[in-house]
Amino acid sequence: xxxxxxRPVKFLAGALAGFLFAGSLFNTSLPRNYKMLFTPNYLHxxxxxxxxxxxxxxxxxxxxxxxxxTSNNAPHGLWTRNWQDVLDQIKSEGYNVIxxxxxxxxxxxxxxxxxxxxxxxxxxISLTALQVMDRIVLGANxxxxxxxxDNHRSTPGAGPESNGLWYTGDYPESVWIADWKMLAIRYxxxxxxxxxxxxxxxxxxxxxxxxPSKDWQLAAEKAGNAVLSVxxxxxxxxxxxxxxxGPYTWWGGNLMSARDHPVRLNLPHRxxxxxxxxxxxxxxxxxxxxxxxxxxxxxxxxxxxxxLVRENIAPVLIGEFxxxxxxxxxxxxxxxxxxxxxxxxxxxxxWSLNPDSGDTGGxxxxxxxxxxxxxxxxxxxxxxxFISPYFHFPNK
Numbered sequence: 001x002x003x004x005x006x007r008p009v010k011f012l013a014g015a016l017a018g019f020l021f022a023g024s025l026f027n028t029s030l031p032r033n034y035k036m037l038f039t040p041n042y043l044h045x046x047x048x049x050x051x052x053x054x055x056x057x058x059x060x061x062x063x064x065x066x067x068x069x070t071s072n073n074a075p076h077g078l079w080t081r082n083w084q085d086v087l088d089q090i091k092s093e094g095y096n097v098i099x100x101x102x103x104x105x106x107x108x109x110x111x112x113x114x115x116x117x118x119x120x121x122x123x124x125i126s127l128t129a130l131q132v133m134d135r136i137v138l139g140a141n142x143x144x145x146x147x148x149x150d151n152h153r154s155t156p157g158a159g160p161e162s163n164g165l166w167y168t169g170d171y172p173e174s175v176w177i178a179d180w181k182m183l184a185i186r187y188x189x190x191x192x193x194x195x196x197x198x199x200x201x202x203x204x205x206x207x208x209x210x211x212p213s214k215d216w217q218l219a220a221e222k223a224g225n226a227v228l229s230v231x232x233x234x235x236x237x238x239x240x241x242x243x244x245x246g247p248y249t250w251w252g253g254n255l256m257s258a259r260d261h262p263v264r265l266n267l268p269h270r271x272x273x274x275x276x277x278x279x280x281x282x283x284x285x286x287x288x289x290x291x292x293x294x295x296x297x298x299x300x301x302x303x304x305x306x307x308l309v310r311e312n313i314a315p316v317l318i319g320e321f322x323x324x325x326x327x328x329x330x331x332x333x334x335x336x337x338x339x340x341x342x343x344x345x346x347x348x349x350x351w352s353l354n355p356d357s358g359d360t361g362g363x364x365x366x367x368x369x370x371x372x373x374x375x376x377x378x379x380x381x382x383x384x385x386f387i388s389p390y391f392h393f394p395n396k
Contacts, residue, residue, distance in 0.1 A: 061347065096383070103157075160202075188233075198223050221265065236271055240253050250277060273308055280329050
């Protein structure tokens with residue numbers, strides 16, 4: 001696919017996004033003829049594919065831009081760049097979606113962000129963390145970049161929540177679900193917001209064990225149905241656990257149990273499973289020392305989650321994968337994974353845009369501006385076209 005082929009078709013996204021954003025956040029009414037003329041291009045699933053409103057197969061290919069989940073309560077890099085310039089660069093490099101990690105803590109109404117250069121970002125002055133998220137979401141909408149909201153953790157910090165579950169003592173399951181419903185309502189009329197990644201890497205959970213305090217399958221069904229009850233147009237993204245009946249893999253990467261204990265939502269055609277994959281420099285999994293490496297890798301991926309796509313059970317989003325791309329084995333891993341993604345038409349969000357990811361670095365170099373071109377050269381080969389924000393249905 002050439003870069004010319006992945007450029008977005010231009011629509012009336014800017015003007016309509018303004019109407020949508022105002023209608024959603026401030027309760028103003030939309031133009032009376034809006035629904036007659038346009039319909040937002042919401043996504044749904046069929047078998048292992050993600051489809052648009054006209055039932056055309058689409059793919060998601062994007063970046064993680066983290067920071068809302070950390071003590072900054074804001075996307076990282078705004079200490080050195082303007083937020084709109086970052087979005088412009090993401091679009092110019094051909095990425096059609098951003099996975100946006102956040103914590104439950106930053107959603108509270110009195111939480112203020114830090115680590116922002118307000119001379120470079122004057123329009124963010126005095127905004128709460130949640131209001132900064134509003135700006136990022138609307139900015140993405142205006143650029144025809146999709147958003148996946150990722151509940152990365154409950155409390156501010158790095159990585160997944162330390163207890164490896166979807167709740168904590170201060171943020172119980174009821175709060176987790178209430179926060180998801182709030183966000184689903186808040187962004188209900190923003191076409192950019194296409195999906196919710198219910199929880200990042202619930203590695204201490206079981207799947208299908210029946211214990212309410214540990215069973216991630218049951219929790220995902222409960223939260224997914226709650227979200228769909230207030231916003232039926234979202235994709236519900238469910239990550240894996242770590243271990244299941246013996247085999248262990250990356251946190252969030254074990255979906256073996258989904259075959260016998262699938263997540264069941266009240267609204268069909270909304271479920272997307274998600275896995276995370278990393279190379280040897282992040283952790284020396286046993287398969288990296290196999291004599292047949294890297295040719296053994298596709299069978300490993302098939303075992304833990306790839307079967308869902310190969311058997312046409314459900315789509316899989318690779319929510320995180322990344323590498324510093326400095327060792328030969330890491331380079332072999334990324335080349336092999338790129339081929340597997342392309343062969344199986346997988347959707348993905350690379351970890352990460354940020355250069356301040358300790359394990360992987362980022363697509364950007366440490367100056368937060370310059371692209372790591374070797375990574376970009378590989379990723380652009382598996383990018384998908386931008387997804388039209390609206391369809392126009394002429395009056396008959």
